[in-house]
Amino acid sequence: MTGYEGQRRYDVVVIGGGAAGLSGALTLARARRSVLVVDAGEPRNAPASHIHGYLGREGTPPAELLAVGRAEVTGYGGEIVHGTVTAVERAAEGGFHVELADGHAVGAARLLITTGLVDELPAVPGVAERWGREVLHCPYCHGWEVRDLPIGVLATGPMAVHQTLLWRQWSNDVTLFLHTAPEITDEEYEQLAARGVTVVDGEVTGLDVTEDRLSGVRLAAGPVIPVQALVVAPRFTARAGVVAGLGLKATPQEWNGHVIGAHIATDPAGATDVPGVWAAGNVASPTDQVIGAAAAAVRAAAAINANLTAEETGRAVAARRAPFSAGAEREVCEKVLGDRRHGLDLPTAARDVGSSR
Structure with missing residues (x-):
């Protein structure tokens, strides 16, 4: 796993390194986004000997699946660090400030929460x-x-x-x-x-x-x-405390009209009520199996990339339209006048006359 580079700012910080978090990070890394996964190393399915219902990975030990996933994420330039996020808050410059238990802190333009849940037995x-x-x-x-x-x-x-x-x-x-x-x-x-x-x-x-x-x-x-x-029927309790400081709290999760636990509510693409924050996997959908959690994180990652793309496009358009911009004036001169902007197409005498005016 890789470490930090000071107070580096990432396009996306993924909090949680299980199947959902790694699937989301893989999608983002392949989209050429800078992405950091913070993994506390507490996967919900750690007590299980194998995972099931995951096409192509039937019967794979959970630890093996995660090891393969980590290698795939880092192979595309994603970064993974073992640690626990202790606080998340809005950053003055925009985005989020993410603090870890070891004292490190990083910035994130967007967050993907894949912290899973706790089975209360x-x-x-x-x-x-x-x-x-x-x-x-x-x-x-x-x-x-x-x-x-x-x-x-x-x-x-x-x-x-x-x-x-x-x-x-x-x-x-x-x-x-x-x-x-x-x-x-x-x-x-x-x-x-x-x-x-x-x-x-x-x-x-x-x-x-x-x-x-x-x-x-x-x-x-x-x-x-x-x-x-x-x-048994555990109570499914979302690990949502880390984002409570953003005003994002777990809400009751119902099944057939009965409350079976708590989750972070999202739209179909994983967006929460807090702008810039997405959630996927068991923290958002407690009844998902591993393959469902991974798929939800892929959808959320695609939505995050699209959201970042829209924001970046908006900034580019605004910069292009900015009045009296030196960059904009230079671009216009290049397109309209070409070399004539420097008088390079004029005879020497004409340039001399022009320079004496």
């Missing part, structure tokens, strides 16, 4: 320790890997039945642990029964692990129900 002993292994949440990310195994679903909110019926696609042996979720309806009980899902009352107090593999779920009443995978 249910407070059940053992869940955090098995997260990304046998404790899962996304069937499209991990369903194939636990197909046909006994799967438990830990109900903690109103989406539990929906989640359970979805996971039923990957296994005939699915158990819904009602745990702390609201009471389900008669219609939902009927749906679960029709799909052969077992429903277990009572609060879950912990997990059983055998030879470093999940083997069961323990209930407060005492029994252990055998499962080899446990599905």
